[in-house]
Amino acid sequence: MEHFFDLCVYQIVDLIRAHQRQIEDLGSGVRTKNVFLVGGFGESIYLQRQIMEHLNLAGFNLRIPDTSWTAVVRGAVICGIEKLSSQNLIRAKPCRHHYGINVQRLFNDAYHSREDAFKDPKSGLTFARGEVIWFLNKGDLVLSNTPLEIRRSINLHFSKDESRVKVIPIYRYSDDDRPSKFYSARKELTEVCSLSIDVSKVPSRDYVILHRMPKVFSLVIQLVLSLFEDRLTASVWRNQDKLLEEQDIMY
Numbered sequence: 001m002e003h004f005f006d007l008c009v010y011q012i013v014d015l016i017r018a019h020q021r022q023i024e025d026l027g028s029g030v031r032t033k034n035v036f037l038v039g040g041f042g043e044s045i046y047l048q049r050q051i052m053e054h055l056n057l058a059g060f061n062l063r064i065p066d067t068s069w070t071a072v073v074r075g076a077v078i079c080g081i082e083k084l085s086s087q088n089l090i091r092a093k094p095c096r097h098h099y100g101i102n103v104q105r106l107f108n109d110a111y112h113s114r115e116d117a118f119k120d121p122k123s124g125l126t127f128a129r130g131e132v133i134w135f136l137n138k139g140d141l142v143l144s145n146t147p148l149e150i151r152r153s154i155n156l157h158f159s160k161d162e163s164r165v166k167v168i169p170i171y172r173y174s175d176d177d178r179p180s181k182f183y184s185a186r187k188e189l190t191e192v193c194s195l196s197i198d199v200s201k202v203p204s205r206d207y208v209i210l211h212r213m214p215k216v217f218s219l220v221i222q223l224v225l226s227l228f229e230d231r232l233t234a235s236v237w238r239n240q241d242k243l244l245e246e247q248d249i250m251y
Helices: 002-025 045-055 068-081
Strands: 034-036 061-063 092-094 098-103 117-119 126-128 131-136 141-143 148-159 165-173 190-198 208-212 215-228 231-238 241-249
Touching (some): 131 148, 190 231, 190 241
Antiparallel strands (some): 098 131, 098 165, 148 215, 165 190
């Protein structure tokens, strides 16, 4: 009988995971401490046990209010009674897809598998084959009054005579099981935007020399994805300097 509810249980677990990731991505230094279950199904011992097992909620408080089974109905009634003032309520809706980029990082035994290592013939440096860095996750909540903004630092690598213009595609993935390896999932990803980033005006003192013979330079930039209502944009920064104005991404 329990298996009859498994699909619904897994969807609830995935939703809680999405909330946890969103809180972590904010980088606010605030931990998730409480998970509230409301509605009649929230009182299910089986559901509560599955949540604890799948999410390993050690140190978290799984809370089920005494009136959890009436929470949805009471909320609907309150909304109907206060319909005029409810226009100021902050609403939220989930992000429809995952959005990320493909990156090649310098190989590190502590983080990468040896089978993913390859040597770049131009620089002589060893990189890890393409990984996917996810900025937005399917199910991330977007508030009606505040954009959901995710900022991540990216390392760009250049040889001495290489053009200082880099092109970074942004990919979308719509299923729940988002991949971590680019090379094994390339045909499953949809390219929705291509960012052309010109860093030729960045002072040479901002570059870090990774390799002297031949010379290879590294520059850290910040890629920002912002989602508000149904508009998704990307911009590129170097500290406080904007290198690329907001570009629309297919949402």
